Amino acid sequence: MNIDERLKTLIVDDDPLVCDLLQHFCSKNQHIKSHTTVINGNQALNAVHSDDFDVIFLDFNLPDFKADLLLEKLPHNLPVIMITSEISFGAKSYDYDQIIDFLAKPIRYTRFSRSIERLLSKTQSNNSYKKKTLLVKDGNATVIIKIDEIRYIKSESNYVVFYLNEKKVMSLMSLKNLEIQLPENFVRVQKSYIVNLNFLEELRTEHLIIDGTQIPIGAKHKDKVSNRIKGWND
Structure with missing residues (x-):
């Protein structure tokens, strides 16, 4: 999410009254662009894997999942605002x-x-702080990735794959949430790809080449890619 854009929100709650209230609040708030509502954990997982959201309003007690279990299955860099009467979970939520x-x-x-x-304040802070590394989950391990070593990133099903100098790292997260964390030399060129312009070898009308790999440029991304590359070379 860019800080000058409004938020796409996902509401996850099985109480119709709470859903109606949150929908009303979302419609009323100037920072929120849209809201989608689901009533259980499985629907939530399907939603985040088929669309990009900026924040989830998540109920603690769902019919099929407790929030702590569902949080383990959700992308680890997708912001969550807990909605619950389980005050005892407040301390645990810091985990x-x-x-x-x-x-x-x-x-x-x-x-x-x-x-x-x-949320907006935290996003702005993340965007203004130029990180040199990313901490990502790869199975049960936490891997430290040097951002300047990333050639490109590809989305594969519910995961993304980081293509580095001599290895690949796979992690459960979305490309949209990665865009928040990456510096300006990274650009989304297609729904499944983010590339590092520092490693650009060749640019064609329909694709570009990095490390000898041909990466497609999506139709709706062409103007943005062209402008970004032009500005990168100026």
Whole structure:
């Protein structure tokens, strides 16, 4: 999510009254572009794997998942705002990096709005801080990736693959959330690819080449890619 864009939100709650309230709050908030609602954990997983969201409002007690189990299955860099009456989970929530806030029922709009401001503030901070490394999950291991060694990143099903100098690393996350963390020399060239312009070898109308690999340029990305490359060379 760019800080000048409005948010796409996913509401995960099986209580119709809570869903109606959150939908109303989302419609009322100037920072939110759209909201999608699902009623259980499996629907939530399907939603995040088929679309890119900026934040999830997640109920603790779902029919098929407790939140702590579902959090392990969700992309680890997708921000989550917990919605629950389980106040005891508040302390445990700090064990999960993706949880940025905790809203206790009954939810008030002023508190809801404060959570959105906190999300935007954190996103802005992440964008202004030029990180040199990424910490990503690869199975049970946490891998430290040097950003300047990333050639390109490819989305494969529910995962992304980082193509580095001498190896590949696979992790459960989305390309859209990665865009938040990467510097300006990285550009989304197609729905399944982000490339590092520092390793660009050749540019054609329909594709580009990095490390001898032909990477397609999506039709809706062509103008953005062309402008970014032109600005990168100026």
